[in-house]
Amino acid sequence: MRKILLSAFLLSFGLMNAQTFVSTTPQNKKVILEEFTGVNCVFCPQGHVIANNIKNANPDNVFLINIHVGNFATPSGGQPDFRTSFGTAIANQSGLTGYPAGTVNRTVFSGLSMSAGGTAMGRGNWTNAANQILGQSSYLNVAVQGQINAQTNQLTVTVETYYTGNSPVGTNKLNVALLQNNTFGPQTGGNMGNNYNHMHRLVHMLTGQWGTDITTTTAGSFNSQTFTYTIPAAYNGVPVEIGELELVAFVTETQQRIVSGNGAKPTYTGLTANDAKVKSIDAIDQQCVTTLGPKFTLQNMGQNNLTNLPITYSINGSTPQIFNWTGSITPLSSTQVTLPAVSYSLQANNSVEISIPGDDNNTNNSGTTSFTKAIETQFTNITVKITTDQYGSETTWNIKNSNGTTVASGGPYQDLGAAGTTAQPDVNLTLPNECYTFTINDSFGDGMFSSAYGFGGYQVLANGTLISGINGGNFTSVDTRKFGVNTNLGVEDFANELVKFYPNPSNGLITISLPQIAKITISDLSGKVVYTSTLNDGESTINLNNLSSGIYLINFVGDSLNKTDKIILK
Structure with missing residues (x-):
């Protein structure tokens, strides 16, 4: 200075x-x-x-x-x-x-x-x-x-x-x-x-x-x-x-x-004449529909006003789409662009690529983001469980379908008048095949999870079993989760969907989440078994520090699941 x-x-x-x-x-x-x-x-x-x-x-x-x-x-x-x-x-x-x-x-x-x-x-x-x-x-x-x-x-x-x-x-x-x-x-x-x-x-x-x-x-x-x-x-x-x-x-x-x-x-x-930038791509929630219109922020880093631009984008490497954007962005300003929705094949893991034409600076002309497939259940009988903290009047929730129509809602509830929690009556629903968004709100902005006012929370169950990841309580103003109902899934498909393990790649310690008791078998790419164990339902941690770095196959077998995936050890 x-x-x-x-x-x-x-x-x-x-x-x-x-x-x-x-x-x-x-x-x-x-x-x-x-x-x-x-x-x-x-x-x-x-x-x-x-x-x-x-x-x-x-x-x-x-x-x-x-x-x-x-x-x-x-x-x-x-x-x-x-x-x-x-x-x-x-x-x-x-x-x-x-x-x-x-x-x-x-x-x-x-x-x-x-x-x-x-x-x-x-x-x-x-x-x-x-x-x-x-x-x-x-x-x-x-x-x-x-x-x-x-x-x-x-x-x-x-x-x-x-x-x-x-x-x-x-x-x-x-x-x-x-x-x-x-x-x-x-x-x-x-x-x-x-x-x-x-x-x-x-x-x-x-x-x-x-x-x-x-x-x-x-x-x-x-x-x-x-x-x-x-x-x-x-x-x-x-x-x-x-x-x-x-x-x-x-x-x-x-x-x-x-x-x-x-x-x-x-x-x-120091601004060049023309420099458009893909500043950021909006995060995409878990999806269970096969049409999507990505959103991203377009920034003008040049000294000339930006008024039109062909934007190329694709999902999961599909045929690129071109959207001819028009508008007016002054130097160093930005705007959000919503791209037209396109159909795509929904995978467990998905990617979006967005690019713009070359200009005076080609280092910022593209961007990618990823999103995952929402958990699905084959069961149509859905139960919502709500446990409020001391201030039940702050809690409201709803479930909406892919069209944004509310199919169920609840709250506000009564306040306790003293620290503690209250389990509210279960809400039981029958939902057809669709993609749903569960949203819970806290009007005060401190969620439902407090050492001072009680540990409240929510759960969404299908046929009496928790839909993986559709639970919580430790949030601020709002918490949103997606899930799908798909009766075409088999029992094994549903159970397989609930199997989670992370991190991947891993340094050796791996957390595994299972919907039921299952036998775990890990083998190298030659087929040699290098690890076996039987784990209970819920979360468990296994230690693979004794294994060499590389790619392995991990297999889960239970009463109604049989799933094989890859895991990478660093």
Whole structure:
């Protein structure tokens, strides 16, 4: 990082001779709202709405910084890690006592703080505090500009300040925050599952924890600082999208009270003329139908607007289909494209390939994704079992067929009034051959699985036997599972479908899930038996560390199953 500080010598010649972009006209303060949040915070989405409403009412004078910090921001179960190394110190000096919390210009507002002398406030007080700041005159103006080289990911930021009055302190601190928008991920309480849109997310402080010094702080003082920073490919494993970055610069007295600030979206250099990108292919749930319309995100990485494109796609290597897309995507923007549904042969494991024509950059013109076949049952008599936690009124569920028609539903249920669980009456159905989606919702966003409120959950059974994988309870707002009813399956076909083993490839330890007692036989490709065992139904783990690396055949034989598959040992 490099800083260039214009000396006071420049001021002696007058700002009229300098190429500046900061205003020299006295202005009111601008709001910097730092919101302390986390992906597991139930009420944080309400805070996001309040903050965005303040921003929308004052788009040029309010700037939001969402800081993921604290226990609610600690990821679990594969959640993304949105935390930074800066958040804890910023939160600790605020005096927050709960989440979501927010500071408005790191200022103490009488009667609004969470704790005596603290700057943190509950979400209900942010609007009041912001209006107070917007009505106050500022003794300095702040302006910021940024530029990103798309080829090198180098960010150059210039911040200018001009003092229209005297600062009460001899040294102020300049802070520059780098934020990322439109990051889709989980959010408890957001009612969006894993598709909650995280905005204004702090990813880095270009000026360090508490900023850099401004030592000339009297009326008429002008200061310019320039910073260079190479943007990484990801922060904590969360990919960076350079087209979604924004800058917020602000000036503080010490490391607390923010005087004013400003924000900007960076401009871009280094873009080639034409560069379309298959940014990502939407994840595909388990399927039990043989028509599918894949969805993917198309991004324009070129400097020219993208208006039309032939898109080629296929499923399981079938005859490629061509879809002629038309629209308008500006540089570094993206759009979701839904491809026309095509028929395909459904396999246990399936793949989708999408490609676009060659252009100035051919390294990003294709993508693949995979999906599996949903479990099927030959039985039409289906039972839904629901066990609610203390708050049964939060739980609802439904089963829909492939047309989206609800064929069964349940809830909300009664609350217990005390910690514990309640087994609800079974719901028995007769379902014809079809593909079904079971969805269960928790309106509070904490699922049905809690050490504090009881371990609830759900099960979907066929002919009294659990349909493999259609059970759970440890989720946030929604859990969705697919299954098929196919009476053309034989008893052995159904049992074979329920046999699972993982991981594959394996280092030697393999977990096996069986619907019934079965004999396990493993042989090498020459037919030599190298392992045998009899396992009970349910999950078991076997150890094959004594075997050499290679490909083996694993055979399962039970009363109504006979299945052989390949397993790879690394």
